[in-house]
Amino acid sequence: MESFQMAKDNTPLSLTQNFIVPESNRPQLSKVSTLDSIPIIDLSTPSQFLLDKITQACEEYGFFHIINHGVPQNLCKRMLTAISDLFKLPHQERETFVEYAKEINKLMGTLFGLISQSLGLEKNCLQRKLGEKPRLKAQANFYPPCPDPELTLGLSVHTDLPALTVLMQSDEVSGLQVIKDGKWIDVKPVPHSFVINLGDQLQVLSNGRYKSVHHRAVTNKMLGRISVAMFYGPNINTWIGPIEELVDEEHPAVYRRYKFSEFLDEFARQEGTRRRVKEAFQISYDHGICSSSTP
Ligand code: OGA
Numbered sequence: 499m500e501s502f503q504m505a506k507d508n509t510p511l512s513l514t515q516n517f518i519v520p521e522s523n524r525p526q527l528s529k530v531s532t533l534d535s536i537p538i539i540d541l542s543t544p545s546q547f548l549l550d551k552i553t554q555a556c557e558e559y560g561f562f563h564i565i566n567h568g569v570p571q572n573l574c575k576r577m578l579t580a581i582s583d584l585f586k587l588p589h590q591e592r593e594t595f596v597e598y599a600k601e602i603n604k605l606m607g608t609l610f611g612l613i614s615q616s617l618g619l620e621k622n623c624l625q626r627k628l629g630e631k632p633r634l635k636a637q638a639n640f641y642p643p644c645p646d647p648e649l650t651l652g653l654s655v656h657t658d659l660p661a662l663t664v665l666m667q668s669d670e671v672s673g674l675q676v677i678k679d680g681k682w683i684d685v686k687p688v689p690h691s692f693v694i695n696l697g698d699q700l701q702v703l704s705n706g707r708y709k710s711v712h713h714r715a716v717t718n719k720m721l722g723r724i725s726v727a728m729f730y731g732p733n734i735n736t737w738i739g740p741i742e743e744l745v746d747e748e749h750p751a752v753y754r755r756y757k758f759s760e761f762l763d764e765f766a767r768q769e770g771t772r773r774r775v776k777e778a779f780q781i782s783y784d785h786g787i788c789s790s791s792t793p
């Protein structure tokens with residue numbers, strides 16, 4: 499784990515002026531679908547069936563829950579408690595963090611293997627392309643109860659910039675929402691699961707076949723919510739581009755190759771705008787610019 503950030507302090511959010519987002523950015527909660535949800539994948543499913551499920555989830559949602567993932571339940575519980583305590587006290591439960599990061603790193607290896615295979619690639623392909631000395635970063639989010647969830651966002655709309663995210667959220671309250679077919683869907687917590695989502699680098703590596711999907715977090719009127727995200731991404735000197743096996747005449751390269759540091763520079767350059775970072779690396783062909791399917 500290289501860094502540990504607190505995204506929010508734990509003073510209760512009273513909707514002072516600076517938290518109120520402009521009307522066009524408000525969550526419009528009544529329009530969010532609670533009927534649809536992201537798929538739940540059981541990692542203990544036999545392999546061929548499992549790969550089909552992963553392909554489908556990656557193509558259709560870019561988000562899924564995993565259950566029976568092998569990370570001890572007791573460790574997850576301790577991790578959430580430690581994070582919760584962390585927001586109360588300025589004290590870090592270091593060991594728990596190191597232990598958790600190791601387990602999640604192992605799980606990321608399994609997931610990269612499955613996602614590689616689901617793309618028809620060798621098991622170790624994605625991790626090899628993501629290079630030596632990958633960056634594993636943890637981020638803890640605390641969303642205090644909010645008197646009016648309609649007026650603000652816990653975390654504004656974004657895609658995750660690295661390659662893969664493993665998110666653990668508390669069971670009691672939902673807040674994460676994901677774009678699916680142009681509509682927001684609510685990611686209801688599934689006990690003992692992790693939420694997995696693909697990041698921008700995976701969208702590029704898969705030549706756009708898998709999507710890094712827009713998501714956001716909204717607040718809850720009564721309950722505070724915590725989540726712990728772990729992000730796996732390349733180091734700044736790694737070259738990223740569509741994997742050769744996924745590029746052919748029918749599927750020309752959607753993105754050009756770049757050094758990950760270039761991607762980060764572009765991300766910083768677009769600060770303050772509705773970022774379109776991947777798009778800056780798209781290749782334009784004679785018949786026009788390849789369009790991205792994320793809004
Ligand atoms: C993130 C994120 C969602 C959540 O940290 O990138 O999307 O539910 N978090 O906290």
Ligand code: NI
Nearest residue numbers: 656657658713
């Ligand atoms: Ni995110």
